[in-house]
Amino acid sequence: MNNSPGQRASTDGIKLETRAWIDGASVPALSGSTFVTLNPATGEPLAEVAACDEADVDRAVKAARRAFEGGAWSRCEPGERKEVLLRLAALLREHGEELALLESLDSGKTIRDCRNEVASEVPHFFQWYAETIDKSFGRVAPTGQRAVSMIVQEPIGVVGLIVPWNFPLLMAAWKLAPALATGCSVVLKPAEQTSLTALRLGELAAEAGIPAGVLNVVPGLGEQAGQAIGRHRDIDMVSFTGSGEVGAYLLGYAAQTNLKPVGLELGGKSPFLVLEQARVTDDLIESAVMAAFWNGGQNCSANMRQIVHRRHYDEFVGRTLARVKALVVGDPLDPATDIGAMITAEHRDRVAGFLRSGVEGGARILHGGTALDDNPGFFLRPTVFDGMTPQMRIAREEIFGPVMGLMVVDSDEDAFGIAVDTDFGLHASVFTQNIDQALRFARALPVGTVSVNSFSEGSIATPFGGYRRSGSLSRDNGIEALAQYQQTKTIWIGLGSQP
Ligand code: NAP
Numbered sequence: 382m383n384n385s386p387g388q389r390a391s392t393d394g395i396k397l398e399t400r401a402w403i404d405g406a407s408v409p410a411l412s413g414s415t416f417v418t419l420n421p422a423t424g425e426p427l428a429e430v431a432a433c434d435e436a437d438v439d440r441a442v443k444a445a446r447r448a449f450e451g452g453a454w455s456r457c458e459p460g461e462r463k464e465v466l467l468r469l470a471a472l473l474r475e476h477g478e479e480l481a482l483l484e485s486l487d488s489g490k491t492i493r494d495c496r497n498e499v500a501s502e503v504p505h506f507f508q509w510y511a512e513t514i515d516k517s518f519g520r521v522a523p524t525g526q527r528a529v530s531m532i533v534q535e536p537i538g539v540v541g542l543i544v545p546w547n548f549p550l551l552m553a554a555w556k557l558a559p560a561l562a563t564g565c566s567v568v569l570k571p572a573e574q575t576s577l578t579a580l581r582l583g584e585l586a587a588e589a590g591i592p593a594g595v596l597n598v599v600p601g602l603g604e605q606a607g608q609a610i611g612r613h614r615d616i617d618m619v620s621f622t623g624s625g626e627v628g629a630y631l632l633g634y635a636a637q638t639n640l641k642p643v644g645l646e647l648g649g650k651s652p653f654l655v656l657e658q659a660r661v662t663d664d665l666i667e668s669a670v671m672a673a674f675w676n677g678g679q680n681c682s683a684n685m686r687q688i689v690h691r692r693h694y695d696e697f698v699g700r701t702l703a704r705v706k707a708l709v710v711g712d713p714l715d716p717a718t719d720i721g722a723m724i725t726a727e728h729r730d731r732v733a734g735f736l737r738s739g740v741e742g743g744a745r746i747l748h749g750g751t752a753l754d755d756n757p758g759f760f761l762r763p764t765v766f767d768g769m770t771p772q773m774r775i776a777r778e779e780i781f782g783p784v785m786g787l788m789v790v791d792s793d794e795d796a797f798g799i800a801v802d803t804d805f806g807l808h809a810s811v812f813t814q815n816i817d818q819a820l821r822f823a824r825a826l827p828v829g830t831v832s833v834n835s836f837s838e839g840s841i842a843t844p845f846g847g848y849r850r851s852g853s854l855s856r857d858n859g860i861e862a863l864a865q866y867q868q869t870k871t872i873w874i875g876l877g878s879q880p
């Protein structure tokens with residue numbers, strides 16, 4: 382694994398840990414069952430992973446509860462928790478290349494993105510939240526002379542985290558880092574297609590000094606391990622990133638069991654707006670292309686709906702197509718690759734179904750629309766549609782693949798109208814040189830993140846989440862993320878009437 386940055390990455394000697402991580406040890410599922418995880422770039426089986434079910438989840442919850450009540454993590458000095466999480470950040474950096482390779486093999490994501498996300502952003506997340514622990518203060522309420530009232534935050538307890546396959550370790554870190562920082566114990570279920578990096582993280586967390594039972598990883602199918610987390614009566618909250626359909630199930634499980642709060646980060650159908658007073662620069666074109674095709678479009682905040690003022694349309698289309706044609710699709714382990722494999726053959730076929738629906742609905746394919754010839758991996762070329770109209774299926778439903786849909790408008794007002802005509806509200810990008818207009822759009826768009834003159838989801842310091850059907854009130858990232866994993870307690874101390 383002595384890889385140099387420009388060369389095709391070698392995975393020789395990489396270790397695949399496939400057992401669950403429960404109570405500080407790698408263990409098979411109690412039933413002995415396994416499921417196969419594939420390498421999406423070859424279509425070949427990569428490993429057989431422990432298929433955890435209700436019994437394994439229960440075992441993990443018991444370990445997590447014991448650890449939480451024991452207090453070694455939940456009630457230790459803030460500085461101690463901070464030191465352990467900083468050690469974990471350092472270990473994640475040290476093992477960055479190994480984790481990036483594992484992620485790329487298991488998910489089909491490009492090694493370039495994996496190096497950035499897994500080897501750099503993930504450790505940074507643990508470091509960032511570690512550094513908040515000993516700088517968080519409670520408050521004193523304005524109660525007058527007869528009482529003192531303290532408002533304090535406490536870790537909520539045992540939390541269930543359920544994450545998707547599109548950014549496997551990054552989505553896990555978005556939740557794990559703040560949950561662990563607050564002192565919670567965790568049961569994490571990765572997506573069935575991409576469990577390997579989370580399982581390796583369990584081992585590294587133990588090496589860093591996280592006590593047994595505080596962090597448990599239960600790989601398994603959504604219907605089994607995921608549902609068992611959703612229904613478990615001794616889990617105090619669930620934080621979920623994934624589809625709206627499964628988010629709705631989780632609300633149902635909570636309603637039918639212990640009414641645990643459920644934090645939801647769901648899908649999107651985000652607009653990219655090029656308004657009349659935009660300046661069409663190389664940066665804008667790069668943003669447009671990345672907004673649609675980064676991670677093969679398997680991105681909740683993908684700006685698939687690109688709404689462009691007629692004044693710029695021809696130039697925008699010409700320059701965008703030139704850039705899209707230069708995107709390299711293929712071997713994820715080659716650092717020159719821009720778009721790796723789609724997660725599964727079924728998902729690729731589902732996206733291909735959207736392409737057919739677009740054509741049948743009257744949209745025109747300007748580029749792409751096909752798989753890679755003679756390749757057993759799950760690849761799809763980036764596709765650009767023009768003539769997409771707001772009522773088409775491709776304009777309304779989340780595709781989650783490498784598809785850009787262009788819509789030309791005659792006014793900025795029309796652009797706004799189309800942008801908000803959706804059930805979702807995760808993200809929007811707005812391009813204009815008119816600062817008043819940029820701010821008016823930023824205020825008026827009903828979405829969790831608005832990016833002006835760039836395509837960005839923000840940074841670790843900025844909360845991320847959705848309006849409308851894109852999520853619940855919870856937020857990942859930023860100081861705001863801590864609130865998901867904490868409860869607020871009031872301690873009221875009567876002082877009597879004598880001085
Ligand atoms: P998904 O099908 O909803 O799966 C997400 C997770 O839920 C997986 O771990 C899955 O397990 C589990 N699950 C499935 N059925 C379940 C059930 N009945 N009970 C409990 N858990 C269950 O979503 P996905 O296809 O993996 O991911 C794509 C979706 O995630 C898109 O909609 C995307 O927009 C969204 N997303 C949102 C954000 C955000 O921050 N807003 C970020 C990234 C992705 P299995 O793997 O076994 O099915």
Ligand code: MG
Nearest residue numbers: 418419487574
């Ligand atoms: Mg896989």
